[in-house]
Amino acid sequence: MAKADGDRLNAALKVMPEGEGRTAVHDAVCANDDEYAAAIDAALGMPSPHMGALLWKLQYFLEIEPDGYTASWRADAIKPLFDDVARFASTERSPTRLDSEWATARATYVVAREGEEAAGAVNDVAGEERWTKRRYAAEDALMAIPSPDASAFAFKFMVAKGGGRETDCWDAMLEQEALLFAQVEV
Known part of the structure; x- marks a missing residue:
């Protein structure tokens, strides 16, 4: 399920009354969130095949939060990003x-x-x-x-x-x- 689908489910969940239907939508939202997070984690962990992918990673990691700061990340989460930067910036042309x-x-x-x-x-x-x-x-x-x-x-x-x-x-x-x-x- 795409992130947009999850966003629509979340919006529906906010206005749905309590009951069996709401539970099913809630379960679908949670499953979608887990699926989306797994896909993002996989993309962030793999080597960037080109500069566009590296740019996407940088934008993801350096997104400005509502408080005006960027999020703090564990070293193992951003290591693939640093590996990409080093590979693309190396003096030897890959x-x-x-x-x-x-x-x-x-x-x-x-x-x-x-x-x-x-x-x-x-x-x-x-x-x-x-x-x-x-x-x-x-x-x-x-x-x-x-x-x-x-x-x-x-x-x-x-x-x-x-x-x-x-x-x-x-x-x-x-x-x-x-x-x-x-x-x-x-």
Whole structure:
């Protein structure tokens, strides 16, 4: 049963008269609360698969109480959160972190490219220049992240060389990544 169902049951329970029906609703509320708490505990205890899940955990643990403070948590309850933060913040890029960084950089590039094209389509020269600067910054960020897979490498190659573009500032990096994907040592 979903939390929203439990909330509706709780609301119904508050207005129900005493009797057999109220007992059944009360039992359903308690069962729902236990089920919901178990699901939350399981989610909080498992490693976050991506930054969105880590953000959810942080929001859960740091929710501001009505008194203006956050709740106090046992060390064993928040240890998985600290483990996630350490994993995502590590200097070594884990596959999960690399995928997240890549997806963010790629999306930033795509938005900048689309903005640049849209401004150019309506002859907004100043807008097109702003978007071009954003695209250049997005390209630099994108190229700095190791390609997590061959598809990402192909995308980077097309950014650097597609459409007859001759950007040679990334050639050495592209060559090194190509060798990694080809599993060739030079």
